[in-house]
Amino acid sequence: MSRSSLWFSLFVLALPFTGVAFLIYETVGFDWSELNEAVWRTSLAVTLYVTIVSTVVSLVIGTWLARTVYMKRSLWLMSLLKWPMFVPHVAAAYLFYLLFSGGFPFYGWIEANERHHLVVIFTYVWKEVPFVFLMVVGTYGQLNHGYVDMAKTLQLKPLEQFKVAEWPFLIKPLLDSFWVLVAFISFAYEVPALLGVTYPELLGVLAYERLTTGLFLNAFESYAVALAWTLFIFSGVIASYALTAKRRRRIERGVRR
Amino acid sequence: MSRLLVACFVVFPFIGLFLTFPTSLTWDESILNTVAYVIVVGFVNVWLGMGTAWWLLFTESRWKSWVEWLTFLPLFIPVLASMFGMYIVLAQIGFIGTYTGVGLVLLVTTLPYSIRLAYNAMYVIGRPLLEQTLTLTPLTRIVFVLFPLMRESVRTIVLFSTVIVLSQFVLVQLIGAGLVPTVTTRLYQAYAGNDVSLALQHTWVLVSLPVLLYMGLDALFSIWIRLVKGRLQ
Incomplete structure (x- = not known):
């Protein structure tokens, strides 16, 4: 059973890498200075802003909720947090669009399709907090409470207790979640296309539009951006995992004497 | 108080579902395609996710760390x-504009999550317990031990793959070349055409499908486990 499914999985999982290889092949000889347009530069800036704000806010709220649920055994909150997971991103985006597109006068100060992309960020935070919560709550479930008790016995301040007794164990799930969210949010189409604006557009929206308009004449620009962004994220993943490898290994295996 | 605020934040977007009356549901090709993709991709994800996780846990191979990286890295490639x-x-290879091509890329986007979920679940159940089933035939192992033990994980895998499949617009539009309609592609058309009622009908379908599937699987597993427990008496 496992061997046949492994081979089939390997075939499927090789496809994205083959895709990246073909992107490299297609962009050989591409004039990279073509990407030095104002439209791409502003797109990069707004993408970084939306991605970083959405990811960091989701990580902070998700971790705080996991900690609260763990400490206070709040089971009703745990069940409630599953709700957004049943809603596909595109449906969530449409629900936020309905609420913030002028239908509710109360929300007049925050609108869908405005240049600060606040509703895009709201939507991502609403969808990603339960994901972070799930990634972190498992770690809290396995946490040795002795560390927290020890920190309390030593009369450390609450922040210091968190720093020494919880934070080291959260590095791995938070690092995994961070890069999954960055990869997902930074180069997506569905949510920003519904809730964003026509200028500045997020990278995913702009790249898809450049690819599909004008008989694929600008396809190479989109391929180049997709490739550069993938390599940028890969470098970030490798660098952050390499930098934290020693510490994570120590947490996973313990100190050898 | 803070927990109550969080609860309000979680629940409040659902108000959008009741802002306008959706048009009455009509079964068309897009709904049938969507349901078919959800079921097929969900089934294949459970099969491949559990099979690959089993291999990663129980097989000693010099390629193991490579395979682990190969299953892990696609999570960090923007879809x-x-x-x-x-x-x-x-x-x-002529897969553009075909149902197979769309199905294949939907599998590519969902499988890395499924393998990780299945692996984590098997890791938590623990090797000693699972090792006892190694003498059983694969079918007996799946029917009487693995599925009942991994009830929650199977449901989560199906939920994740369903929600990811339902979220894909660009993927279906690009690989399907506009020839494979799904509820998601129809939602964008209704949105672009400013038809709020029709768009809301599609949104209802997109929200209801994962919920129904999750509840249906729960009922199925309850019956299944009752039957398995019945063998003990």
């Missing part, structure tokens, strides 16, 4: 970016 590359690959 849309790899899709541009896969578009070129699939165009070479």
